[in-house]
Amino acid sequence: MDTSFLPTEAQWEHATQNAFENKELVYAGIHRRGQSYDSVGLPLPNVQEALGQSRFGLRHMSGTIWHWCRDWFSADSYKTVGNDQRDPVANIETGVRSERGGSWVGPIELCRPSYRRGRNPDARGRCLGFRCVGKPLAE
DSSP states (O other), rough: OEEEEOOHHEEEEEETTTTTTTTTGGGGOOOOOOOOOOOOOOOOOTTTTSSSOOOOOSSOOSSEEEEEEEEEEEEEEEHSTTSSSSSSOSSOSSSOOOSSSOTTTOGGGGTTOOOOEETTOOOOOTTTTTOEEEEEOOO
16 A cells, blocks of 8 residues: 655645745745856755744745646636535646746746646756655554
8 A cells, every 4th residue: 555645736725834934945046037047047045944834934935936736727727626625626637737846947926835737747957856655654
């Protein structure tokens, strides 16, 4: 049985509480149009820095990379996917997966925890990644 998986959009948004309220989101939106970066010169913070930290202690929740979510993306999914459910998930395949968090290559407005968008699941890039949600193993 799998004990880890991509978070739903609802789980991801809940996990980011207070992350955007940090004023240290200075790394978001600092990509310079037309500039090329090598791996040494990427304008990213150290992993140990408590930037974009949520009230749960999760770091770098906004403004570093876009995070994949388990949901299939639909612009109106919050209107159509069980809003009365505690943890709704959009399971109807649309061909586009949801992503959250914004990245350093875009404007800071896209780093709001409530901002959502979709991307082809085959997409790859320097500003795209994921975090897994885990369940404790049964004792």
